[in-house]
Amino acid sequence: MKYPFPVGTADFIQGDEAIARAAILAGCRFYAGYPITPASEIFEAMALYMPLVDGVVIQMEDEIASIAAIIGASWAGVKAMTATSGPGFSLMQENIGYAVMTETPIVIVDVQRGGPSTGQPTLPSQGDIMQSIWGTHGDHSLIVLSPSTVQEAFDFTIRAFNLAEKYRTPVILLSDAEVGHMRERVYIPNPDEIEIVNRKLPQNEEEAELPFGDPHGDGVPPMPIFGKGYRTYVTGLTHDERGRPRTVEREVHERIIRRIVEKIEKNKKDIFDYEVKEIEDAEIAIITTGIVARSALRAVRDLRREGIRAGLVKINTIWPFDFEFIEKIAEKVERIYVPEMNLGQLYHLVREGANGKAEVKLISKIGGEVHTPVEIVEFIRRDMR
């Protein structure tokens, strides 16, 4: 297959562009979107590439329609993605819930900007962490990934598609304006270097008749896509294993919701991803995610030079969140610092994970600038005094 960009080589590109290329290499063949800063470049790159690889790209009337269209495309058997930023992400929430409830694999990119409301369109923020995990109504679980670099924007996009297909669930890639607009060197692999996961399809009639059951015991039912003669009914109403609406029986609701939540939560070890630096002998840990992790890494080095044994935990998967892992870190260190570009969202998760085993402090910064390493160092130095 011919690609509209060089593969098997490095390129110097923006984070948004990296996401578009990765999506195409991951097998995405349907993109629906609505323009919004700082995510528009993803759409624009898709607009150039998609028709060339026989995919579909379409500008919908709004973000609600965009996510609706990709859910439809996914049921038609195609890997599909949309990208947006805060305000558009808010509009998508109802249908994110629909994708959770109907177990539809899709990828949603949120290139975060400052909010609430129209806020700071061109500037980065990490204000959508809670919205990405808990934005839709009802009990649910889904997957949220958070890249720090342009290379990670590329790699995590491929992972987002693989996880969506593997667990039949929406996956959110939580980027930000800084990663989205920054140019960096990215290695774009050859397609044969990439591991691609495709959704389970029903192997026989019995499996096809239980599109929301658990025939394999792993919580993830095979997905009978449309047009294959399976006659599947998909509804956002509480439904039984066959997909029939059963809206007033407590047990039916409990059964489906628990399975949908557990198929994610029970596979935390597979999905949760992080990186640690200098954590073995650390007395303090900086736990952070996304773009801020890069400043934090530099801060760790500077603190070490001053004799403060600092370590870094960079969270790559924001949900499902490995609270036990954070507790283990908390048992090793005296203090945990959470620098983030909001008034404290990852902080809540970390504090819950730390479970009182270490003091957790928020280093918050808002307004559209990433923390400088010096700011992090100074905060910690002051706090340790």
Add this chain to the structure above:
Amino acid sequence: MRLVSAYEIRDKYLRKDMLPTIFCPGCGIGSVLQYTLRAIDELKLDPDKIVWVSGIGCSSRVPGFVNFDGLHTTHGRALAFATGIKLANPELKIIAFMGDGDAAAIGGNHFIHAIRRNLDVTVILINNFTYGMTGGQVAPTTPKGLRGTTAPYGQFENPFDIAQLAVAAGANYVARWTVFNYIQGINSIKKALQKEGFSLVEFLSPCPISFGRRNRMKTAPEIIKWYQKITVPIEKAKKMKPEELEGKIIIGEFVDRDRPGLVREYEEYKKRAKKMMGWEV
């Protein structure tokens, strides 16, 4: 042609385990469903290649009762979901079964844009002048002065004429009937199903429970009589003065044209892209 019995249609196309339906006695949705299934049957369409899509409302429950692939989505969004299904797999024929509130209020924007794009879909629209499922609030179609739970003193806003809206937005085929014009109705659905691009068949359909009860029409027959008073066939309407048409609803076939559908336009677009990039000559 042999008239297929209603039982035969039922046995052939309905999901037996889902019956009975949720519809109230006297509701028109079941009749329109039957017309749609008859049209599919008469055209001998392959049920495995048809997907029913809907939003939320009484009318939107229809895809659950028919034995086809079906996507029962969120309120008002059926056509946005349909856009994804159709473009991702153009082999599939899409029937969107919608309510008037669903299509013209919360889904109004998706509705006009799906038409503007000429999305290849057949919309069967149940216009009962009310929000049936939520218990009879006024809809964007409620005629002025009629009552709903959210306008207990009589609707003060102007209603939408959904069929005319669809014509103006560029639909390829638009017809409107009452549920009692069943022969015209079935014929229109047959035409609509064979159309490329966007086709709409709107049915004025009685909702005695949520709508009629509040407007001195407790039963379906009373609503039929009212329809006879307020509807005017399109040919007759052409000869009437605007004053005479005040408060009347025109029924008939509004447009029948053959502009290229979205699928064909996108195929052309892909070819153009490849040519412009020098991938193909």
